[in-house]
Amino acid sequence: MIEHTRSHQQPRRIGLLTAGGDCQALNPALRALTLGACVTHDWEVYGFKDGYLGLQEGRFKRLTPAHVAGIQGIGGTILGTGRGQSGSVGSIDEAVERCREVYDDLGLSTLICLGGDGTQRFARRLHEQAGLNIITLPKTIDNDIRGTDVTFGFDTxxxxxxxxxxxxxxxxxxxxxxxxxxxxxxxxxxxxxxxxxxxxxxxxxxxxxxxxxxxxxxxxxxxxxxxxxxxxxxxxxxxxxxxxxxxxxxxxxxxxxxxxxxxxxxxxxxxxxxxxxxxxxxGGSPTSTDRILASQLGARAIELAEAEVYGVMVSVQGAELKPVPLTEVGGEPRSVPxxxxxxxxxxxxxxxxxx
Structure with a gap:
């Protein structure tokens, strides 16, 4: 079931991170997320460096519209990405707890995670185990994430x-x-x-x-x-x-x-x-199709954050962008029928x- 929560913290702050392998349309997604949050809602945006590693270690930077100007055609991710846990963290449970501490210390209301199946699984842990308000976007060239018809990166x-x-x-x-x-x-x-x-x-x-x-x-x-x-x-x-x-x-x-x-x-x-x-x-620049998809998914994620709909991935289902519970996303990769x-x-x- 999709969860709705309420928070009245002002000013509102959201966090962004890109985890797992890189792909070409991460920057268009980050641009849409940052502009949607800053320009449309006057929120503060914090980008964590190198995926969940940066979240665990408290490595982040404030993102403004100036930081994302012109990045829609650039491959990779301006935040950097990474896999696994910080070397200073032991178990997965300890990593989850450390992420919760950084999230709380920074006063975030939402964390938006861009990534593939491993990213989705850890995002679910953060939501269910640590109680973080999580929204994810489906990113991978492999196109193998459950719950969505397509992922950005695949077309490029x-x-x-x-x-x-x-x-x-x-x-x-x-x-x-x-x-x-x-x-x-x-x-x-x-x-x-x-x-x-x-x-x-x-x-x-x-x-x-x-x-x-x-x-x-x-x-x-x-x-x-x-x-x-x-x-x-x-x-x-x-x-x-x-x-x-x-x-x-x-x-x-x-x-x-x-x-x-x-x-x-x-x-x-x-x-x-x-x-x-x-x-x-x-590598290289994303196609226009991937730029559009990543931007649309980013914009939709901001809408869900505004509505305080959490514990979901923004999925492509036909012509619609729908929130899918993270419980339906992880697991075995989506094969070609x-x-x-x-x-x-x-x-x-x-x-x-x-x-």
Missing amino acids: ATHIAAEAIDRLHTTASSHHRVMLLEVMGRNAGWLAAASALAGGADVALLPEIPYRLDRVVDAVKDDVSRGRSYSIVVIAEGAVSEERAATGAPVRLHSAAMELVEQLPELAAAEVRLTSLGHVMR LDHPLITSLRAIGTALGN
Whole structure:
């Protein structure tokens, strides 16, 4: 259940932090949050440095409209980000208590946390265990947060991968090679599916669909039989073969790409090259789509703070931005449903999925 609380502290102060991995649209979100709070409501805004680490250690700076002027096109985060606990803090419970002390000492009425699944889980602890008034925004290039249709950062990362595929098409066709492109996404295939569809890949291997090596080999050979002198294979970093999946062992990220670059040259009788985009997918300027989404989510978070609706993440559900209880957000990552339009579209145009 979404909780409503009341506070009459004046002037009102809110805290902001960006935690977990960076992505391209954090700054547009911080800009919208700061402007919405300062300009619309005349609140004071405090940004904590390096995510929850800065909150635990009391490292912050006052944010004003001047601090966020022009940052909507800049990647990364002006606050810095981080993972885990401060070295001076022992257990998670101690970290939660330290965050509560800093929150209270600063006289905050609301803390708005921007981040992925780990950020969402710790935010829930702060709300339930320490009683902080928490609102979160869904940030990750992986697009794997439960409770929302999309996260900011995903569109920009997809654009980067699609552009890489465009470039690989030209060199692959010139050298008559099989080009493997590994993309991020952890154990969810959103990035692999979207970039494969956008870039016109011949094969897309997703964690949700364990692949058979012989089917991948057949797909690469089929490209040749259809008059193509090359093939593009997009591999999610969490992709796994049927053989490995059957063992029940934990998936090792990058294992599929490393195995295929060794196996395909002999089995497909082709030259094979591997490109792994890695953290390139997190860098650079955000697309206009991500800037708009992050700004809208930030503006909506300020509306919820004004209404004193806490313990929620601002989610995208169709054309609406809705508060979702943090109890519905954490847990296992959101996988790509097998009937999702991304997958059905890939199948419809003949993209091989390895099964």
